[in-house]
Amino acid sequence: MGFLEKVPQLDDVIARLERAERLEEIQSAIEWLRDLYGVDDMVYHWVSSNGEQYGCGTYDPKWVERYLDMGYLRIDPVVLGCYQRFHPVDWKRLDWSTKSARAFLKDAAAHGIGNQGYSIPIRGPNGQFALFTVSHTCDDDAWSSFTDLNRRDLILFAHYFNQAALKLEPGRTPEATQPLSPREVETMTLLAVGYSRAQVADTLSISEHTLRVYIESARFKLGALNTTHAVARAMSRGQIVV
Amino acid sequence: MGFLEKVPQLDDVIARLERAERLEEIQSAIEWLRDLYGVDDMVYHWVSSNGEQYGCGTYDPKWVERYLDMGYLRIDPVVLGCYQRFHPVDWKRLDWSTKSARAFLKDAAAHGIGNQGYSIPIRGPNGQFALFTVSHTCDDDAWSSFTDLNRRDLILFAHYFNQAALKLEPGRTPEATQPLSPREVETMTLLAVGYSRAQVADTLSISEHTLRVYIESARFKLGALNTTHAVARAMSRGQIVV
DNA sequence: CGCCGCCTCCCCATTTCTGGGGAGGGGGAA
DNA sequence: TTCCCCCTCCCCAGAAATGGGGAGGCGGCG
Structure with a gap:
């Protein structure tokens, strides 16, 4: 043909x-x-x-x-x-x-x-x-x-x-996602590229205690069980880009 | 035209x-x-x-x-x-x-x-x-x-x-992407869905010590600084799917 | 046959993360 | 204005992860 x-x-x-x-x-x-x-x-x-x-x-x-x-x-x-x-x-x-x-x-x-x-x-x-x-x-x-x-x-x-x-x-297809706040996005992104909590806090020029609040709230919003899970979910939902 | x-x-x-x-x-x-x-x-x-x-x-x-x-x-x-x-x-x-x-x-x-x-x-x-x-x-x-x-x-x-x-x-493309072994893939995948090391070890029916070897070798292959980083890289490179 | 990668197990000590609590200032929306 | 979310800071203690070390068995590839 x-x-x-x-x-x-x-x-x-x-x-x-x-x-x-x-x-x-x-x-x-x-x-x-x-x-x-x-x-x-x-x-x-x-x-x-x-x-x-x-x-x-x-x-x-x-x-x-x-x-x-x-x-x-x-x-x-x-x-x-x-x-x-x-x-x-x-x-x-x-x-x-x-x-x-x-x-x-x-x-x-x-x-x-x-x-x-x-x-x-x-x-x-x-x-x-x-x-x-x-x-x-x-x-x-x-x-x-x-x-x-x-x-x-x-x-x-x-x-x-x-x-x-x-x-x-x-x-x-991802389920309904609660949006992360800008600080939360920064936190997740830096964690995803290998920074420790202390390093992230230092990079963002905030105390590590504050940082923890972000991680926890992000974890809550993402329905994640721990930091690694939160980063993985944020990535797979496209809320952070690495 | x-x-x-x-x-x-x-x-x-x-x-x-x-x-x-x-x-x-x-x-x-x-x-x-x-x-x-x-x-x-x-x-x-x-x-x-x-x-x-x-x-x-x-x-x-x-x-x-x-x-x-x-x-x-x-x-x-x-x-x-x-x-x-x-x-x-x-x-x-x-x-x-x-x-x-x-x-x-x-x-x-x-x-x-x-x-x-x-x-x-x-x-x-x-x-x-x-x-x-x-x-x-x-x-x-x-x-x-x-x-x-x-x-x-x-x-x-x-x-x-x-x-x-x-x-x-x-x-x-290649970015020294060493392939992960099957066990390493399983490990990274389970970590990415929120399991703790103990839970992963339990799920795979191996000791937690063994599990740590996988995490470390995966981290090494992925050029990652910590577990979260390793999972993030494995995901972004498509070596694990969550 | 020897090497290498994979899988499995164990020890140590130290660092890091997690899970509770509380508190104040700022800004946007109803 | 009031409410709620975001940002910031601090305490503590227990749980978990990390960084080294070593060791043995199995299987494939050259």
Whole structure:
């Protein structure tokens, strides 16, 4: 299919993602997109350290299950490599030199995963991290023409898939927050960059006793159990920026 | 200019961004792009609390200087709002209700900033955060047609500007980010949600002494001065998710 | 095989943080 | 004006965190 004929259909997928309200809709969008580009697989999934899983795609469910069971999230060079990058990456450019990585690759191939892949890291608020991956079976030349041609589309789709997924996970949106006073913000900020209470008090030119009042009131407003908790909450709610 | 005539020129801008090696090249790309879309201003800039500045755009340098002098980074509803979002946002949809926000708005207008704006948050590895903003002077209807029409392009450009900027600032990304071990991640995460050391140790079913080793090694890896600092850094670098 | 990182446990003493209490001045809002 | 929040200062004692040290077992990588 030529570029121009494809555009309206791509627009349609984006529109569907923008109004998606259930995971099934995202799933059907990704299947549709996979067919549109004529590749073997397309996957969007959340990457979080605590093992929470969320995502959709066209991989064989058996492979997905195995991936989780084996803890491949901590081995997969795609995940590890993308975690430190901003721009998309071709699987070939990743580090497959470790033993565990090669074993993983072999296992993936045995489960029918294509020999070519292109993954786009995506990041949202509060350290949210996800991957959008396209995978296929073909030779290197065909694959690089494909990625050169479609890279921009894929970046855009990565964005829209993540947007749709974030919309389905309202647990990520912060709850009602009592605003901190300016002094409280300064206090939390300085604590977040490693100052001790004494140093913060000194920096703000106030007594440490006064400082404690700020910490306590901030802790109260943030519903935090201790200073570290208060700083963490203030950060994750965007009340302080570090 | 029609859509189809513009496409080759947009491709050209992307190509220039991809090979940019100096800030001036990014700057000229953003000016070119501004002219191409016929808007008043276009700006790309990092957002980091410690006052480090990095960015480029077409705002009046006087305004940029004033913005920094006045510490507007901590007031600007665009920055504050985008920090908690993933998707682009129209300035009108932000919270301008506080007094400081209104004062800021007035000051911005006095410095020639347009009444309309559209900002796209962008995130990179280790909690890097930047904004790509388009601003213009026109009525609401004209602005919403503009953003509806060009949103996808702008998202893509936000991505490419950030990619180019990250390439120029390699010192920013790796920042000796030693990965935390699984236990260290668990430790930092539990501390971030308010657990005391004793509680964390209990939760992980290890002795508190062992726990201290994790905290100290995590602190060492993160280059942190104390526990609160370590948790803050781990959060801002996305090594833990709370 | 040796090294290195990870996980686990224990000792010491010192510093820092936390949780109560109270008190006064200033400014904005009702 | 009155009320409430913000800012500032002080007391005390107990709980928690920190900064050093050492030690052993396990597993992966070269």
